[in-house]
Amino acid sequence: MQTTEDSLPDDLKTLLALWRMQAGTRRFPSRESFDGRTLMPWAGRLHLIEMLEDGDFYFHRFSPISAARLGLDMTGQRLSATVLDERATMTTSGYRRCLSLARPVCDQIAATFGDGRHHTPYDRLMLPLGSNDRPNFLLVGLWFHPADIPPDNHKARI
Template identity: 25%
Template sequence: MDVPHAKLRALYDFWRTRAAERRLPSRRDFLPEEFAPWMGHIAVVDVEHPSMEMRFGLFGAAFVYVNNIDLTGRPVAEMPAIVRDVILSDYRGCIESWQPLYTRRQSVNRDWTHIHRIVLPCSSDELLVDKLIVGLYTEGGKSPYQE
């Protein structure tokens, strides 16, 4: 998978090493302190089955900046309407395909910035994707969440 953003490439490589011989890593394969290089740029999405409802267990500062709202502990469906359908589609695609997704898109909230995002699926039982680790960085403008 091509991930041109250096910090998100490092996150992707880290995620891949944790899978070891399995198809996907489990969230429990990671210690919270291991995410220090990406602090503030991470969201963790809990996926409920069979309903496919998703909730942000963690919504980092870069996500708050881009979306103008802190959704920690809240459903993904509560994202601003302008981005909700695209985000839900991307997340569902990762859940169904068991594949990571990297995107670079123009921000809909800030016309002077682009958003680099990676979605990394995790499975605790090797049967269902039950967590998504999402990394996000911005590019352009005066954002404090670039790099």
């Protein structure tokens, strides 16, 4: 579900403010505008993703918190290497939307899939990065809401 910047958790609002500062007068900042030290406050909850020429997505960095929750680290892998299910479709549509708009996109991923499976709900802030007029990288900040997991679901996952 798409949300507004106002509804983002403060932590992601701060990341968005940093992105805007790095962009300056450009539509979006370059990937090189960010380094590990600058992004340290969000280190556990960031993906750095490149959109490849063939339309697939490549994880240069996969959020360690996501990796722990999934039991799978996608760093250095293509998104197409995952099991293509409802989550991958939700994921790629958000990524493609952000890159085509070339502006920040935020959404909230609900706790239940259509088939009744549960996962940890989270807010997602997708920030385009690139050079010239075409973004080809995404910096994705995540904010998990484990308190919203149904109490009967002890194996919730994202």
